[in-house]
Amino acid sequence: MPTTGRFAPTPSGPLHFGSLVAALASYCQARATGGHWLMRIEDVDTPRVVDGAESQILLALEAFGFEWDGPVLRQSGRFEIYRQYIDRLIAEGACFACECSRRSLREQGVNSGPLGQIYPGNCRDKGLPQAGRALRLNTAGSGRIEFRDGVYGNFAMELEPEAGDFVLRRGDGIYAYHLAVVVDDEEQGVDEIVRGADLLENTCLHIYLQRRLGFATPSYLHIPLINNVQGVKLSKQTGAAAIDAANAPQLLVAALSHLAQQPDPDLLSAGPREILAWAVAHWSPASIPAQPATSAEIFDS
Secondary structure: OOOEEEOOOOOOOOOOOHHHHHHHHHHHHHHHHOOEEEEEEEOOOOHOOOOOOOHHHHHHHHOOOOOOOOOOOHHHOOOHHHHHHHHHHHHHOEEEEEEEHHHHHHOOOOEOOEEEOOOOOOOOOOOOOOOOOOOEEOOOOOOOEEEOOOOOOOEEEEEHOOOOOOOEEEOOOOOOOHHHHHHHHHOOOOOOOEEEHHHHHHHHHHHHHHHHHOOOEEEEEEEEEOOOOOOOEOOOOOOOOOOOOHHHHHHHHHHHHHHOOOOOOHHOOOOOHHHHHHHHHHHOOHHHOOOOOOHHHHHHH
């Protein structure tokens, strides 16, 4: 059955090898079903946006042979839509203003979980004005959120004790990733999400928000991460090197190898589109290993 997938980079710098692996996996998962592959620029956190990064990202993807369906969606043009969903949650009593800072919570001695500080519900019933304050989603009574991942199998969290009430809009007015990604996936008709394993816990938050908003829950497939030589996740924040289109065959074959797709060695002499066609035709998500992050030192220089 055809699915709709997406790749959603943040324009805070150029694409690196870890981004390429995520793009390749999401592309193959969608195209192997005869489905659509959408492009979204996740620039909701405007202070993190780097001038020219979006253009770099799109040009790099094209140079590596990727083709997406429809126009590029940019979160920076959707703030009014996010506000409407926030207003709806507030009207339903599901969202509240919070005056707690990370520092005040730290001084309070709150515990930390897999997603950081576990918010203890301090402001749930205060009825604080919204202006200048974060807006949090109330997780009281959320219970156990569980889903089956396409690689890592069954995964679950008890949201209230393990994460607490999470932010949907920051005190400076910037909408949180959690809200934007859930709204965008619903409105774009995305029904299968492929992304890095560092977002497994976040998926439980997203499923809870989907349920609060009456949205459908997509299927999820999380892929193993890639570390740099220091053992830290390969990312723009850790200085990951930009991918070079001159090395597209080698990098695409290496990405397929990371995903345990057993690429044909002859692909090293093929063009990017030929490699992608092979990848789609031979795509096997069942082969992707549920493993900790692996090193990519040869692509991080």
